Amino acid sequence: QVQLVESGGGLVQAGGSLRLSCAASGRTFTNYAMGWFRQAPGKEREFVATISQNGRSTYYVDSVKGRFTISRDNAKNTVSLQMNSLKPEDTALYYCAARDGVVVTTVDKEYDYWGQGTQVTVSS
Numbered sequence: 577q578v579q580l581v582e583s584g585g586g587l588v589q590a591g592g593s594l595r596l597s598c599a600a601s602g603r604t605f606t607n608y609a610m611g612w613f614r615q616a617p618g619k620e621r622e623f624v625a626t627i628s629q630n631g632r633s634t635y636y637v638d639s640v641k642g643r644f645t646i647s648r649d650n651a652k653n654t655v656s657l658q659m660n661s662l663k664p665e666d667t668a669l670y671y672c673a674a675r676d677g678v679v680v681t682t683v684d685k686e687y688d689y690w691g692q693g694t695q696v697t698v699s700s
Contacts, residue, residue: 663698
């Protein structure tokens with residue numbers, strides 16, 4: 577089992593920044609590719625970003641490219657999502673997820689463990 581705990585969400589004005597963090601515990605962190613997803617009210621959960629086990633490969637949904645950056649610190653068992661130039665449409669509950677293995681994926685059903693989520697609200 578892997579436990580994931582997100583933090584860093586909050587209320588921010590459009591154009592502002594937030595940094596989300598996800599702390600992992602349980603099994604060897606470097607066994608897992610990590611991802612961030614989000615779900616807005618009334619919408620399906622959406623892929624945001626993912627990072628490989630060694631941090632060398634990252635992928636983003638087009639809507640956040642150039643604004644969000646995913647990173648990981650394998651020494652501290654954490655993964656982060658730096659979010660800049662936030663827009664009201666970024667408002668959602670943001671989830672951290674872990675996938676056992678080397679393959680990175682944008683498909684939520686392929687992730688094995690999930691956190692409880694942290695709320696991000698961007699006001700206009």
